[in-house]
Amino acid sequence: MYSPLWFFIVLHGIFLACAYTGWSNLNSIPRKTIQYEDNHVITFKEKGVWNYSTMLIREDLGLLVLGAREAIYALDINDISVAKSKVPWKVTKEKQKECNSKGKHPDIDCRNYVRMLHQMNDSLMYVCGTNAFSPTCDYITYGDGRLKLEGNQEDGRGKCPFDPFQRSSSVMVDQDLYSATSLNFLGSEPVILRTSPIPLRTVFKSSWFNEPNFVYMDVVPESEDSPEGDDDKVYMFFSENAVEYDFYNKLVVSRVARVCKGDMGGQRTLQRKWTSFLKTRLDCSLPEPSLPYIIQDVFHVRHKKWRKSVFYAVFTSQSSSTDLSSAVCAYNVTDISEVFSRGKFKTEVNVEMSDVKWVMYNGELPVPRPGACINNAAKSAGIMRSLDLPDKTLQFIRDHPLMDDAVRPITGKPLLLKRGPLLTRLVVDDVSASDGQSYPVVFVGTENGYVQKAVNYNGEMHIIEEVKLFQNADPIDVLRLHQNQLYAGSASGVVQMPVSSCSRYFSCVDCVLARDPYCAWDATVQRCSRVPTSPENAKSNLIQSLMDGDATRCPTTAPVEPKIRTLVLGNNIRLLCHPDSNLAQVIWNFAGKPLPYSNRKYTIYNEGILVYNASAADAGRYTCTSVERAKGRDYTQTLAIYDLREQSAAVVTDKIKTTLGILSESYTTSSGLHKPEEPPSYSKNLSSESKWIVMQVALAVLSVMMACLLIWNLYMGHISPFMCCGRQSIKSPRNLPEREYMHTGNDAVDSKQQMVRLCVTTNSGLEATSFHRNITNGDTPTDICIFKYITDESEI
Structure with missing residues (x-):
């Protein structure tokens, strides 16, 4: 008999198989791959300038303000290859020497890296740079077509990092700067700072921050339409070493924290410190047991109604035990707010013979609730500002900034799981398709210089394409999105590309199966075209099927014309065939039968087929077809036909x-x-x-x-190095010795000598000689040429 244990083992296996099937749908590969040579993007870079990692879009000025190492540029937002102005911002020799004396590299660390750019008003921008490990800020203006650095330098500590390669974040809210970085040279004193008439900062305590890595900050206008009279919040995302877990080594977790915009600090406790700082863990669960994934970047998709706003985040693995290197998760603002406003707190407890433990706090909470903004309920109790909060509430929040509950993603699981190169940055565009629906399209940068475009259809993440932006495979350091244009920055340059190039889809089937919200097949002009931004302007003759990938409405295409190729016996022959999609399976048929993939006679690869050592039996018709499966349907296209004819x-x-x-x-x-x-x-x-x-x-x-x-x-002897000119020795046939042929006349008294010269030439296989006799009669020379065919050497 089978024991109950076997039943549970089988049941568990079935559950894991089903779970794996569901998760495998999230792990997609790009349908198309566009190499660097075919990307057709606009680039900008200047010789000797590096680290183009800070961007500010000034739509009112038509500029992309770009911060790099020791330079700030004003680029045309429509064509970034056009640099309208440049401002150099270099460190002084004294600063560079001082930085080098502290053990930093003079040509790498001891430079000025622009790390922050913000708009303050219509004419003024705020900029900060590392300035050779001495952070400095200044104001910059743009007028009459040129940038100008005002020269009003300010101390940048707490606003800009010392280390140019340390992550930081900042946001400008009503001309108050919120920044998350380090306060000291060593980077060991992390802080979230508000630079305003009433400056505030976090407490330097491990329960607040434990070696954090700041990623992103933004404001959410939660005061709008709030029945509780709530305040606006500034949310910040980072990773840090966890204090709440027992682990044999440092365990990094991802966090989200928030503070209230109207916070003014405490009266006695938490003076000039945040009284509303709370943080909690971000969960981006994976299908298999693994260490928590580390947050790398966040993008805020704003909505007119803030409760519908969504934060998208990129995570990477900190474990080598899984081959799933990256993930993308999405979080509702209301879910995050709910954890902070109604969730449980964690607290420290001392356990004998052990370290401090963090457990859920079950005691009575002070009133008003610790970490809450000043709302209508607090005001009705006479608490009009944070300075009026009681010490009991302030002491609790000082010692209990961590929440017990974690924030779960919208779908309860990642939208995207990726193998291979790590994902680095992301932006999200909300696109209206021809069906009137809106779809969030995610653009994610990779560590090897690609940008991938993906969209989630009812839990299925479909990667439309990946485009290689940089030839030298630099990591994407910054991504910005503006009016259907994507801007990407790296260490070596900046790239501008459209969010979609519908012309890459050459057929109706290719266009529809791409499931690109930006593109649809126009049956009138027979090409893949951009969908109008307004649904009411969408044409009825557009063919698009995003959810189902249904290409059955596509018209029948003309048959492919065969190409004649010559088969030369013993040669290797290559026949080309390029599939439209990485998801398509290429099938080769010869004489109506499929060619085997494992045959030594043939090699089938992604660009065609190789026929080795061609023989007469290899002559015939070769057909290349692609089969792409979408939502249970197979779409077959004939890509190429070759007639291989033997040459006798x-x-x-x-x-x-x-x-x-x-x-x-x-x-x-x-x-x-x-x-x-x-x-x-x-x-x-x-x-x-x-x-x-x-x-x-x-x-x-x-x-x-x-x-x-x-x-x-x-x-x-028909060819001689000596020609018939002047006095010449004759090389006799059969390689006989040279000799001169002399003839002496009968009149010995006059001592007249007559010279005979023999010249050899070839004429119709016969040997001909020309005798030239120079006879001198007095002073008048006479040339006589006598031609004679010689058939025997004895005649010479």
């Missing part, structure tokens, strides 16, 4: 002969012997492979023939 040996021989004839005729023509004849017309139709082979054979044969001809002429 006789044809190859004829072509070789023809090529040899052409070459020899060209040679004799260049020698001036006779005019070449026109080559046969069919030689013009040689394939590139055949022409190359024929050319190689022809050159080899011609080289051998020329070598043999040269050797034979040298052997026969």
